[in-house]
Amino acid sequence: MRTSAYLCRLFGATAILAILWIISTSATTYQAGSNLQAAINEAAPGDTILAGPGVYDNVEITKSLNLIGTEAKIRAGERNIGIKIAADDVIVSGFTVEGGFYGIHLVNSRNCTISNNTVTGSVQWGIGLVFSDENRIENNVANYNGLGGEGWYGIYLSNSNRNLILNNVASSNGEYGIALFPSCSENVIRGNVAEDNDYGIYTFTDCDDNLVMRNVLSRNKNSGIKMIHGCSDNQILENEISENGVVGLFLQSGSGYNLIRGNEIVDNPVFGIQIQEGPDGNNTILENNVSGSQKGIFVNSDGNHIYKNRIFDCVIPAEDRGVNQWYAAYPVGGNFWGDYIGSDEFGGPGQNVSGSDGFADLPRVINERARDVYPIMGDAILPLTLVDASIFPARAQIGTQVTVTAVIDSKYGVPQMSARTKSLLRSSGRTQYIRMDRSEEDVYVGTLQTALMEEGRYKIVLTAKDSKGYEIEEEIGELELLPRSGWDFNEALSQQL
Incomplete structure (x- = not known):
């Protein structure tokens, strides 16, 4: 049981005994005054604090509670943290955070929900998770952060696992829309929009077993998605990756054993998909639409398996500098090539049985050692x-x-x-x-x-x-x-x- 001058001013002397009794038995919801940090300090674990319209100073949360804003704005100095969370089971929703070194920053936190916030103008990252697992980051806007040259992120994860990054907008940030670095695993990055950054989604150094799905990644200066330095066993599924400055999807430096499936990779001027450097390959690339690039799929590693893709409207549809397989065993087949005009009069694994089967009778040659044995028939798409x-x-x-x-x-x-x-x-x-x-x-x-x-x-x-x-x-x-x-x-x- 605690007494508080702050609570007395907020609710009046008549109500304070009842409120204190509630605090002692269950979680409480109450309205904060102008000093939001004081309300947080006075709250008990599990309490809900409502912040109404107005401008508040930066705050720190070190206990489990719910902080809900309505037209509430946090304005932080450039060396402060807008909202710092160092506790489990925290909910923060409905705030606009402007400025600060970090916007919303979770450290050693678990099972928190950060939702429906707008974070802009932070020196480094808008929303950051450091050594924080199993959190939910949902329906936030993290734009125009990291523009001063000191930091670069809209949403940033470091040494953080099993988090859900869902339906956020992370655009026009200094370098990265959404970045994982290093050692971030089993995160789900789904339904986000990352546009007009240098990189839409970027994973760096031992980020494994993540799901990157149904994101919109467009008009980033370099890449829609880049994974570098041993980022393996990730699933990259059903993303829209278009009009990025250099490459749609880039795997580099030993980033292997990834599944790239069902993506729409369109109008990225140099490469649609680029896999380059390092001993690891063994990526599976299937059922993607790749179009509108100088080079559709460029591979400079070994052991990649590439099939059931539609590759068209590319100056060089495929370039293979390794040892890779461009088809699956019959009757799954190979890829559709927009520039390939073939005939289909025979079928079977050896294409020597009379009768059509949907595959061209002759291979689509990529180079002297790489070929698609079962190119899929279809109308040629020639620009x-x-x-x-x-x-x-x-x-x-x-x-x-x-x-x-x-x-x-x-x-x-x-x-x-x-x-x-x-x-x-x-x-x-x-x-x-x-x-x-x-x-x-x-x-x-x-x-x-x-x-x-x-x-x-x-x-x-x-x-x-x-x-x-x-x-x-x-x-x-x-x-x-x-x-x-x-x-x-x-x-x-x-x-x-």
Whole structure:
């Protein structure tokens, strides 16, 4: 039983005896005054403190209690902690925390719930868990933290395990939206949005057995997800990873034995998925959509298993610098390749049984040692294709101007296009180049001057390159040049000499 001048002022002398009796027998809910720390100090374990609209100083919680804010704001100095929690079974909800060295900081805490808070402007992390297990961080906004160069995190876990990080927004922070470093295991990171950071989700050094699922990770300057230095046995499932500055998903330096499944990895300009460095590979990559990157899947380690993915609209769909398998045993099959045009007339494990089975009859070759034995059939998805072409006239006398026309279907636009001649009779014949200019949408026209050419048959070869780097080179037809009537090129040339 305790007496308190603070409680007397808050509730009045008449009510204090009843409140003290309640405190002695059960948890109590009461309204805090302007001194929030005093209310916390006076509360008993299990009590609920309600903080109404207003601005409060930073607080520290060292006992189990519930701190619930309504339009309540904590404003902390840059070397203070907005809300420090060093106890188990604490609930903090409904606060806006501005400034502070850390925003909301849990240390050696277990079974706490941090929900529906907004944390901005902290020097280091917005919400941090250090040596804290089995906590729930839910429906918070942790934006614009770590912008001063001293720290970098929206939400940060260090040596913390079995926590649930659910439905938070961690965007526009100095470096990381959500970061785990080091030794964080069995955490669930689900349903969060991390945009406009340097990295969306970042795990560093021995972060294992975590579930990263259904997060939205977009427009981060470097990566949507990066795992580095021995981060293994994680599950990366069903995330939307798009428009990040370099790479969608990056595993580096011995981060192996991870499952990467069902992710939408779109429009990351350099790599969709990049696995690089270190002895460990053995990641399983399946059922992902990878598109819109310079290199769809880049692998520089061994033992990775890659199958049932859709890889399309990538300049280089796959690059394998290790020893990896790009298909599963029949009848599971390989991957869909947007640039692969094959036939399906045979089936079976050896693709030698009459009748189609949904897999192309010939492998999709990646390099001299890597191939997809069972490429999945489907309509080719090509960002740059030649729709139609013509040569007019296709048979003409020397000196005639020949018009070359090409119709190109391009997703990204074609700033460069040209055509050239290739003699069918003379291997050393002089090549004539044709400038192709755009005359209307998707239509390009060029003129071949034949006055200095020799009679014979020529192939016309078209080359087009779009603004993203896709390039096609196709033979579009033949031109037959006839000698001028009553005139011989070699005789005329010898007379001039």
